[in-house]
Amino acid sequence: MTPPTPSAAAPLEVTDDSIVASPPPSTHKGSESRSPGRLAWTRFKRDRTGVISAYIVIFFFVVAIAAPLIAKLYGKDPYTTYASQRPDLLNAFSYPAGPNGGMSSEFWFGIEPQLGRDVFTFLLYAIRNSLGIAVAASLLTMFFGIVIGVTAGYLGGKTDYLVGRVIDILLSFPSTLFFIAFMPVVYSFFVADDDNIPTGLRAASLIIVLSFFGWATIARLLRGQVLGLRVREFVEAAKVTGASPRRIVFKELLPNLWTPIIIQFTLLLPAYVTAEAGLSFLGVGMIDPTPDWGVMIARGAQFYTEDFTFMLFPGLSMVIFVLAFNLLGDSVRDALDPKSKR
Amino acid sequence: MSNATPLLDVSGLTKHFPIKGGFPIRRTVGAVQAVDGLDFQVAEGESLGLVGESGCGKSTTGRLITRLLEPTAGTISYRGEDITHAGRRQLAPIRSEIQMIFQDPYASLNPRQTVGKIVSGPMEINDINPAGGRENRVRELLEIVGLNPEHYNRFPHEFSGGQRQRIGVARALALEPKLIVADEPVSALDVSIQAQVVNLLQKVQQELGIAFVFIAHDLAVVRHFSQRVAVMYLGKIVEIADRDDLYGNPRHPYTRALLSAVPEATVDDDGPVRERIRLVGDVPSPISPPSGCRFRTRCWKATDKCANEAPPLVQVEGNKPGHLTACHYPETEALIPARLSKNPGAAA
Numbered sequence: 159m160t161p162p163t164p165s166a167a168a169p170l171e172v173t174d175d176s177i178v179a180s181p182p183p184s185t186h187k188g189s190e191s192r193s194p195g196r197l198a199w200t201r202f203k204r205d206r207t208g209v210i211s212a213y214i215v216i217f218f219f220v221v222a223i224a225a226p227l228i229a230k231l232y233g234k235d236p237y238t239t240y241a242s243q244r245p246d247l248l249n250a251f252s253y254p255a256g257p258n259g260g261m262s263s264e265f266w267f268g269i270e271p272q273l274g275r276d277v278f279t280f281l282l283y284a285i286r287n288s289l290g291i292a293v294a295a296s297l298l299t300m301f302f303g304i305v306i307g308v309t310a311g312y313l314g315g316k317t318d319y320l321v322g323r324v325i326d327i328l329l330s331f332p333s334t335l336f337f338i339a340f341m342p343v344v345y346s347f348f349v350a351d352d353d354n355i356p357t358g359l360r361a362a363s364l365i366i367v368l369s370f371f372g373w374a375t376i377a378r379l380l381r382g383q384v385l386g387l388r389v390r391e392f393v394e395a396a397k398v399t400g401a402s403p404r405r406i407v408f409k410e411l412l413p414n415l416w417t418p419i420i421i422q423f424t425l426l427l428p429a430y431v432t433a434e435a436g437l438s439f440l441g442v443g444m445i446d447p448t449p450d451w452g453v454m455i456a457r458g459a460q461f462y463t464e465d466f467t468f469m470l471f472p473g474l475s476m477v478i479f480v481l482a483f484n485l486l487g488d489s490v491r492d493a494l495d496p497k498s499k500r
Numbered sequence: 501m502s503n504a505t506p507l508l509d510v511s512g513l514t515k516h517f518p519i520k521g522g523f524p525i526r527r528t529v530g531a532v533q534a535v536d537g538l539d540f541q542v543a544e545g546e547s548l549g550l551v552g553e554s555g556c557g558k559s560t561t562g563r564l565i566t567r568l569l570e571p572t573a574g575t576i577s578y579r580g581e582d583i584t585h586a587g588r589r590q591l592a593p594i595r596s597e598i599q600m601i602f603q604d605p606y607a608s609l610n611p612r613q614t615v616g617k618i619v620s621g622p623m624e625i626n627d628i629n630p631a632g633g634r635e636n637r638v639r640e641l642l643e644i645v646g647l648n649p650e651h652y653n654r655f656p657h658e659f660s661g662g663q664r665q666r667i668g669v670a671r672a673l674a675l676e677p678k679l680i681v682a683d684e685p686v687s688a689l690d691v692s693i694q695a696q697v698v699n700l701l702q703k704v705q706q707e708l709g710i711a712f713v714f715i716a717h718d719l720a721v722v723r724h725f726s727q728r729v730a731v732m733y734l735g736k737i738v739e740i741a742d743r744d745d746l747y748g749n750p751r752h753p754y755t756r757a758l759l760s761a762v763p764e765a766t767v768d769d770d771g772p773v774r775e776r777i778r779l780v781g782d783v784p785s786p787i788s789p790p791s792g793c794r795f796r797t798r799c800w801k802a803t804d805k806c807a808n809e810a811p812p813l814v815q816v817e818g819n820k821p822g823h824l825t826a827c828h829y830p831e832t833e834a835l836i837p838a839r840l841s842k843n844p845g846a847a848a
């Protein structure tokens with residue numbers, strides 16, 4: 159649940175590791191050119207781990223997006239308690255009757271103990287919901303981090319000082335504790351104490367709280383980057399020609415910030431996936447019956463001594479996703495910034 | 501100097517960088533007196549060399565002229581118009597006429613933009629649409645600075661330092677400026693490349709009639725390039741003169757010290773070997789410069805008068821008109837090495 163560390167200092171130079179072997183520009187042909195982005199892409203494609211991780215990550219996102227479609231083809235949904243219509247699915251102790259958690263050609267990943275829901279569709283929707291929340295929170299965090307960080311860095315002076323202090327304060331909070339403490343507060347903001355909290359509101363609150371505590375890291379990193387960039391001579395060159403602050407930020411600074419931004423995003427998203435699951439596990443995030451990785455693991459934890467299969471699928475899929483995403487992040491960082499490589 | 505309105509007129513130009521400190525309330529505890537009361541003019545089409553050791557305020561001066569920095573005091577006028585505190589919008593009409601070439605060819609080009617974008621950017625910003633289109637104009641400019649126009653779509657990292665500096669020159673030329681401030685444009689380049697770039701700038705200056713403020717840290721580079729030369733020390737101009745006067749008849753001890761470090765003037769074919777003046781001690785801090793004459797801590801002729809009275813920049817006895825020196829005890833003609841006085845500007 160810790161926000162990503164600002165380890166990834168942004169590479170400002172574009173490095174071309176093949177440049178030694180290549181002839182100077184005057185000798186090779188006209189218009190084809192090797193943009194910094196292309197070079198990074200070429201480097202990335204050479205990295206087997208990165209490419210495999212990318213496929214795994216893409217697979218998860220496809221599953222998340224196509225979950226309703228897959229569920230439809232498969233013919234089940236995550237909410238129906240199949241055991242109430244067919245009591246033979248569960249045994250006397252409310253555990254799946256069949257072996258391996260009730261896995262069969264009908265229920266691919268088995269049946270949930272007690273309620274008898276379908277694990278496969280539940281997991282599909284859990285991935286969909288969890289990734290949705292994590293992606294939304296990451297995007298919102300990045301947005302605020304970028305806007306605030308770039309503004310503070312570019313304006314400098316009092317704005318920067320003020321923003322800097324706010325960031326210091328935010329970063330000194332023990333964020334895990336505050337997530338847990340703050341979620342109920344945020345809920346009570348919107349609904350009376352004894353009302354049911356709508357699912358959408360829970361998701362929105364999670365996104366808001368994660369972003370609120372997350373933007374500071376991004377902002378601090380980008381502020382530092384901008385402080386370094388804005389005194390670079392190419393920014394002065396733009397000013398001398400009369401460029402507006404707007405143009406300087408969007409045309410001169412931002413293109414040079416994409417590397418740290420992308421790197422931060424690759425660190426942030428898996429961190430948020432685990433944070434979201436953690437909060438839901440602790441009961442302050444999403445709650446049953448909303449399909450969610452954390453909810454599933456929390457339920458699995460109740461039964462794992464009797465029915466390990468139910469714990470296995472959400473646990474394993476999450477570990478695979480987070481691992482693949484982190485490896486992908488590493489590869490992306492190496493591709494964008496070859497000098498940071500070990 | 502003619503008596504017509506000069507292109508650029510700088511008087512009393514001062515820049516003090518405040519030093520902040522203190523906790524918890526930050527306040528100004530001192531100031532770096534980077535530039536302190538400069539007066540000089542640049543005529544249309546003229547090249548003024550600005551020379552001095554590292555940290556003497558050359559870049560600050562350049563940045564003040566191009567209005568990248570806000571002057572603390574003094575005035576800058578361009579064609580008689582006061583631009584000392586003009587804002588971005590007020591400057592807009594003049595922006596295209598004053599351009600800058602930077603020292604570091606690696607930092608001065610945005611690594612994420614193609615050469616085409618870099619050079620056409622100024623035209624885009626100022627909404628200039630040359631006949632035949634911007635792309636054509638960029639290709640033309642690339643050709644002028646000696647680059648292959650086909651490199652339009654390349655990125656800066658694909659070029660060498662010298663080539664990058666040419667791109668910087670092309671960018672500065674894109675707006676057809678009347679004045680270019682070149683801040684040590686060649687000092688980051690290999691010696692073998694330096695001459696090429698200086699020649700390019702010289703060609704540009706002569707063919708396009710652009711005035712230059714050419715900043716350098718030694719007198720050798722400027723000698724080939726500038727009709728007039730100003731020598732700076734710790735934020736002040738200590739001597740300013742036409743090139744031949746300055747190299748042939750340096751009156752300020754510091755100018756002489758700098759000149760003695762110029763290799764081509766040190767050894768003479770027939771005349772006596774020129775004395776080499778070694779400056780002892782470090783440049784004092786611009787936070788608390790010496791009283792009176794700022795050069796006195798390193799000057800071999802310093803007296804009490806030097807410590808108490810700042811020497812004004814004036815035409816001292818024996819100087820030609822326009823040759824100003826700030827020294828109480830200017831050097832005399834007799835000390836000038838034979839070759840320099842015989843054949844001034846030989847290298848030009």
Ligand SMILES: Nc1ncnc2c1ncn2[C@@H]1O[C@H](COP(=O)(O)OP(=O)(O)OP(=O)(O)O)[C@@H](O)[C@H]1O
Pocket residue numbers: 517532533534552553554555556557558559560561717786
């Ligand atoms: N933004 C700034 N804030 C504070 N001090 C500054 C700033 N810019 C320059 N200075 C100080 O002003 C003095 C003059 O700096 P400047 O860059 O003009 O020197 P310079 O003559 O160009 O030297 P160099 O040959 O090293 O480029 C230096 O002491 C420098 O430390």
Ligand code: SF4
Pocket residue numbers: 752753754793794795796797799800801802803806811826827828829830
């Ligand atoms: S005024 Fe005095 S200290 Fe300054 S340069 Fe002249 S002789 Fe030296």
Ligand SMILES: [Mg+2]
Pocket residue numbers: 558559560683684
């Ligand atoms: Mg400088």
